Amino acid sequence: MTRDELIHQIKIKRSFLCVGLDTDINQIPMHLLDHEDPVFEFNRQIIEATADLCVAYKPNIAFYESMGAAGWESLRKTWRILPKDCLSIADAKRGDIGNTSRMYATAFFDEQRSGLGFDAITVAPYMGHDSVQPFLQFQGKWTIVLALTSNTGSLDFQTFANTEGVRLFEQVIQKTNTWGNPSNLMYVVGATRGQAFESVRKHAPDHFLLVPGIGAQGGSLQEVCKYGMTADCGLLVNATRSIIYASNGTDFAERARQEASALQREMERELAAKGIV
Amino acid sequence: MTRDELIHQIKIKRSFLCVGLDTDINQIPMHLLDHEDPVFEFNRQIIEATADLCVAYKPNIAFYESMGAAGWESLRKTWRILPKDCLSIADAKRGDIGNTSRMYATAFFDEQRSGLGFDAITVAPYMGHDSVQPFLQFQGKWTIVLALTSNTGSLDFQTFANTEGVRLFEQVIQKTNTWGNPSNLMYVVGATRGQAFESVRKHAPDHFLLVPGIGAQGGSLQEVCKYGMTADCGLLVNATRSIIYASNGTDFAERARQEASALQREMERELAAKGIV
Numbered sequence: 001m002t003r004d005e006l007i008h009q010i011k012i013k014r015s016f017l018c019v020g021l022d023t024d025i026n027q028i029p030m031h032l033l034d035h036e037d038p039v040f041e042f043n044r045q046i047i048e049a050t051a052d053l054c055v056a057y058k059p060n061i062a063f064y065e066s067m068g069a070a071g072w073e074s075l076r077k078t079w080r081i082l083p084k085d086c087l088s089i090a091d092a093k094r095g096d097i098g099n100t101s102r103m104y105a106t107a108f109f110d111e112q113r114s115g116l117g118f119d120a121i122t123v124a125p126y127m128g129h130d131s132v133q134p135f136l137q138f139q140g141k142w143t144i145v146l147a148l149t150s151n152t153g154s155l156d157f158q159t160f161a162n163t164e165g166v167r168l169f170e171q172v173i174q175k176t177n178t179w180g181n182p183s184n185l186m187y188v189v190g191a192t193r194g195q196a197f198e199s200v201r202k203h204a205p206d207h208f209l210l211v212p213g214i215g216a217q218g219g220s221l222q223e224v225c226k227y228g229m230t231a232d233c234g235l236l237v238n239a240t241r242s243i244i245y246a247s248n249g250t251d252f253a254e255r256a257r258q259e260a261s262a263l264q265r266e267m268e269r270e271l272a273a274k275g276i277v
Numbered sequence: 278m279t280r281d282e283l284i285h286q287i288k289i290k291r292s293f294l295c296v297g298l299d300t301d302i303n304q305i306p307m308h309l310l311d312h313e314d315p316v317f318e319f320n321r322q323i324i325e326a327t328a329d330l331c332v333a334y335k336p337n338i339a340f341y342e343s344m345g346a347a348g349w350e351s352l353r354k355t356w357r358i359l360p361k362d363c364l365s366i367a368d369a370k371r372g373d374i375g376n377t378s379r380m381y382a383t384a385f386f387d388e389q390r391s392g393l394g395f396d397a398i399t400v401a402p403y404m405g406h407d408s409v410q411p412f413l414q415f416q417g418k419w420t421i422v423l424a425l426t427s428n429t430g431s432l433d434f435q436t437f438a439n440t441e442g443v444r445l446f447e448q449v450i451q452k453t454n455t456w457g458n459p460s461n462l463m464y465v466v467g468a469t470r471g472q473a474f475e476s477v478r479k480h481a482p483d484h485f486l487l488v489p490g491i492g493a494q495g496g497s498l499q500e501v502c503k504y505g506m507t508a509d510c511g512l513l514v515n516a517t518r519s520i521i522y523a524s525n526g527t528d529f530a531e532r533a534r535q536e537a538s539a540l541q542r543e544m545e546r547e548l549a550a551k552g553i554v
Contacts, residue, residue, distance in 0.1 A: 022377065062373055062380035068353065068392040072346040095401060096339055096370050097428040100299065103339035115345040124372060126403045126423055128430020146403055151374040153405020156452055163440050175433055 001087050001119050002140070003183045006208070009055045009085055010233045014268040014277050017260060018056035018089065018210065020240025021046065021078065022063050029248045039067070039074040042252075044081060046244055049253040053260040056087040056236050058210075076115045087236070089210070090118040093146065098130040109138045120144055122188060122210070125172045129179060136180045143185055145176050147200065150190025150213030169196075173203040182206040189228070191219025191237065197227030208234050214263075215242030221263070225270040233276055239263055278364050278396050279417070280460045280509075283485070286332045286362055287510050291545040291554050294537060295333035295366065295487065297517025298323065298355065299340050306525045316344070316351040319529075321358060323521050326530040330537040333364040333513050335487075353392045364513070366487070367395040370423065375407040386415045397421055399465060399487070402449045406456060413457045420462055422453050424477065427467025427490030446473075450480040459483040466505070468496025468514065474504030485511050491540075492519030498540070502547040510553055516540055 001009075010016050021043050025033075028042045035041040047057065059078060064071035082088045094104040104121075111117030120142035123135055135143040148158050148169040158169040166174075173187060182204075189200050191213035200209065209228055213219035214237055221237060228235055239259070246255035271277040278286075287293050298320050302310075305319045312318040324334065336355060341348035359365045371381040381398075388394030397419035400412055412420040425435050425446040435446045443451075450464060459481075466477050468490035477486065486505055490496035491514055498514060505512055516536070523532035548554045 024380070060373070060377055060380075062371070062377045062384065065384040066380040066387075066391055068384070068390075069346045069349040071391075072349050076345065091373075093371070093373055093401070093404075094339070096337070096368075097426070097430075100337055100339045103301075103337075103343040107339065107342040107345070110343075113345075114343055114348075124370070124401045124403050126401050126434060127370075127426050127428060128433030128435070130428050130430040132430075149374070149404050151404060151407050153374075153407040153409075156405030157403060157445065157449065158405070160437070160439055160445060160448055162438060168434065168437060168445065171437055172434060 006055065006087055007232050010271070011277055013052065013055055014271060015053055015055055015264040016233050016235050016237055016267055017054040017263050018058050018236045018238040019046070019050050019054045019243055019260065020091070020238050021057055021059040021244065022240050023059070023244070024063055025067065027245055027248065029250065029252050031250055037074055037077065039071070040077045043078040045253040046256050047081060047083070049257040050243070050260040051083045051086065053257070053264040054086060056089055057082050058089040058091045058238055060091040079116050079118065087120060088118045089120040089122065089144065090116070091122050093122050093124045095124040095127050095131040097127065098134055101131050101134040105135045105138055109141050120186070122146065125176060129175070132176060133179055136184055141184065143180060144210050145172065145185065145187055147173050147187040148189050148193050148196055150192045150217050150219065154190060170199060170203055173200065177204060182208070186210050188212065191221070191224050192217055194223050195227060197224065201228065206230065206232070206234070208236060210236045210238065212238045215239045221266055221270070229270065229274055231276070233271065237267070283332065283364055284509050287548070288554055290329065290332055291548060292330055292332055292541040293510050293512050293514055293544055294331040294540050295335050295513045295515040296323070296327050296331045296520055296537065297368070297515050298334055298336040298521065299517050300521070301340055302344065304522055304525065306527065306529050308527055314351055314354065316348070317354045320355040322530040323533050324358060324360070326534040327520070327537040328360045328363065330534070330541040331363060333366055334359050335366040335368045335515055337368040356393050356395065364397060365395045366397040366399065366421065367393070368399050370399050370401045372401040372404050372408040374404065375411055378408050378411040382412045382415055386418050397463070399423065402453060409453060410456055413461055418461065420457060421487050422449065422462065422464055424450050424464040425466050425470050425473055427469045427494050427496065431467060447476060447480055450477065454481060459485070463487050465489065468498070468501050469494055471500050472504060474501065478505060483507065483511070485513060487513045487515065489515045492516045498543055498547070506547065506551055508553070510548065514544070
């Protein structure tokens with residue numbers, strides 16, 4: 001999915017919601033456990049219930065990997081049913097030396113080889129340019145680099161500052177900026193970071209930001225929009241637990257839709273206020 | 278495998294060699310492609326040929342993941358035949374927010390759930406304490422944190438220095454040090470980093486270091502030992518391509534053994550010079 005297509009989807013759906021598919025077999029409704037592949041069945045119903053309300057889906061790979069080869073198969077089946085009008089993001093946070101990052105890129109981008117052909121992948125920047133560039137080299141795909149994450153541990157290293165007061169996450173944005181462009185590179189910036197969005201926008205005025213931390217983690221959508229929204233929207237705001245685990249009864253998909261719908265309406269107001277829709 | 282057991286193995290094998298199993302189906306000898314699972318068969322023969330010469334094996338997960346569920350199955354079969362007197366390291370470079378890192382730890386440590394029960398995993402520190410601690414919480418397992426890696430990109434962020442001249446990799450060691458101890462925590466330090474080992478040892482005098490970058494990447498074993506070896510050895514030096522791809526003919530396992538043996542003899546000399554054996 002190109003940048004123009006993504007912006008188009010945001011405008012027609014009046015939403016910049018990304019739904020996280022962090023599907024834990026121990027948290028899904030009991031009645032699904034009778035299915036041959038309960039994780040896939042859960043995802044299928046969540047996707048069906050939310051597809052018109054969001055512009056992206058983001059399975060976190062850890063949840064699938066924790067079930068070994070069977071989990072990988074649930075992931076493949078899930079990827080295959082993701083709607084083509086939604087950006088598919090492998091939340092994998094990978095990164096390794098060059099020839100190895102190329103293998104990770106193959107794992108998530110090259111359907112012929114791995115069975116998976118995601119549009120985008122999250123990448124950890126710690127190992128530097130040769131760990132990030134192999135992802136950027138895949139034509140028509142997106143690399144989403146961790147900048148300032150939503151968790152408490154983000155303050156351990158990401159805000160480490162040099163003599164000029166440049167913090168590590170700013171250095172990450174400045175450097176990676178020169179390796180990609182706003183059409184193939186995004187950044188992860190946590191919704192819990194409020195005013196740090198101003199600094200992010202100084203260094204990355206046009207890039208899309210993938211924003212976790214709304215909902216269960218306590219970030220504010222209004223604050224994210226105030227400091228992070230651009231004329232093209234420039235935001236994909238993710239919610240996971242507040243949507244997919246809104247209920248663990250037989251009404252889970254319906255309740256997920258209600259939660260997604262509430263967020264979509266809030267997003268529509270923000271888009272309208274900025275004159276984007 | 279405990280720290281004492283690891284040190285014991287180093288002394289009886291007179292080796293601190295770790296063999297990397299970065300098995301790429303496009304690089305293994307052609308004659309193996311007739312096997313039902315060529316990647317596993319390659320690993321099986323490499324392991325059989327080198328088990329008495331090394332103290333650890335380290336499959337890099339990217340190479341298995343790039344083949345989807347089938348690759349995950351090759352990894353599981355490989356893990357099952359790793360000798361019990363060798364440390365098994367999942368080179369995965371994972372790291373995510375707390376509940377997600379716990380899933381990754383489950384994926385590689387919890388055999389009952391995922392089919393894999395590695396002794397150790399490599400972890401990327403960028404996301405801070407709650408991304409690293411879930412791995413450390415697994416009893417009897419090792420967490421190996423990236424500090425200063427062997428690739429050229431390591432200089433992009435890992436040597437970023439604060440106002441006191443502390444570089445990011447030193448900050449990573451200082452902080453993670455307080456989350457684990459020399460019996461459950463190691464660091465990755467590239468063999469190509471020479472004198473930086475002195476600084477690493479200042480902050481982590483007793484921790485084992487996992488050292489990639491010997492062989493194909495050009496690091497020097499003598500230099501690593503000069504600056505990094507402790508009274509307990511304190512080093513696991515990895516070689517991958519120089520061993521497993523020493524030949525791509527039918528003699529590949531024999532040639533792998535020759536390369537591993539040459540490194541083992543060099544390591545024995547270093548251990549003897551320090552009075553460890």
